[in-house]
Amino acid sequence: MGRKVILYIAMSLDGYIAKKDDNIDFLTTVETPGEDYGYASFQKGIDTLIWGRKTYDKILTFGIEFPHKDKKVYVLSRSRTGADENVEYISDVQALINNLRSKEGLDIYCDGGSELVYELQKHSMIDRLIVSVIPYLLGNGIRLFREDLPEQKLKLKQSITYPSGLVQLWYEKDN
Numbered sequence: 001m002g003r004k005v006i007l008y009i010a011m012s013l014d015g016y017i018a019k020k021d022d023n024i025d026f027l028t029t030v031e032t033p034g035e036d037y038g039y040a041s042f043q044k045g046i047d048t049l050i051w052g053r054k055t056y057d058k059i060l061t062f063g064i065e066f067p068h069k070d071k072k073v074y075v076l077s078r079s080r081t082g083a084d085e086n087v088e089y090i091s092d093v094q095a096l097i098n099n100l101r102s103k104e105g106l107d108i109y110c111d112g113g114s115e116l117v118y119e120l121q122k123h124s125m126i127d128r129l130i131v132s133v134i135p136y137l138l139g140n141g142i143r144l145f146r147e148d149l150p151e152q153k154l155k156l157k158q159s160i161t162y163p164s165g166l167v168q169l170w171y172e173k174d175n
């Protein structure tokens with residue numbers, strides 16, 4: 001296979017990626033000095049990112065320098081078009097992926113949120129899922145996998161257990 005679409009995301013044990021008000025403080029419970037949960041190594045294999053517009057807006061609130069200046073970043077939106085200094089807005093993620101796959105390049109990182117995951121999974125377009133399960137019950141919030149996605153059989157490639165209690169699950173499509 002050529003370029004893969006890879007979801008790399010963290011969720012609470014009860015399946016949420018954020019509270020309803022976009023609070024993601026539960027992620028700090030596994031922050032460990034010197035441990036990046038494979039993130040830097042994962043970054044080396046990708047040259048393109050896709051975010052949902054709400055995720056991009058959340059990242060902008062961090063007040064940090066834009067973290068992916070060396071990569072192409074697309075943001076899925078109905079309300080915005082064109083580009084800003086960091087990203088290019090797109091409205092048809094399926095067309096984008098088909099276009100990217102027709103060209104040479106590294107893998108494509110889907111960072112979320114759940115609306116973007118929904119749009120991709122509706123068409124079974126995620127090839128690999130790397131899900132970091134945080135030992136935390138959030139109670140309510142934004143579900144990683146929204147209801148009514150098509151069924152899909154997956155293959156577990158590996159699971160990595162970290163001392164913090166985070167368990168990282170690597171799945172691939174099992175067609």
Ligand SMILES: NC(=O)c1ccc[n+]([C@@H]2O[C@H](COP(=O)([O-])OP(=O)(O)OC[C@H]3O[C@@H](n4cnc5c(N)ncnc54)[C@H](OP(=O)(O)O)[C@@H]3O)[C@@H](O)[C@H]2O)c1
Pocket residue numbers: 008009010011016017018019021022023024051052053054055056058076077078079080090091092111112113114115116117119142
């Ligand atoms: N735990 C983690 O690792 C993790 C990772 C990523 C994100 N998050 C969190 O997830 C939350 C955001 O997730 P979310 O699901 O609410 O939003 P999202 O997927 O980030 O973005 C939703 C936006 O995508 C656009 N969109 C959705 N479907 C579309 C379609 N069919 N066509 C065109 N545009 C479409 C819309 O933008 P417009 O409104 O502009 O039209 C919509 O408002 C944030 O709190 C973020 O911090 C957590």
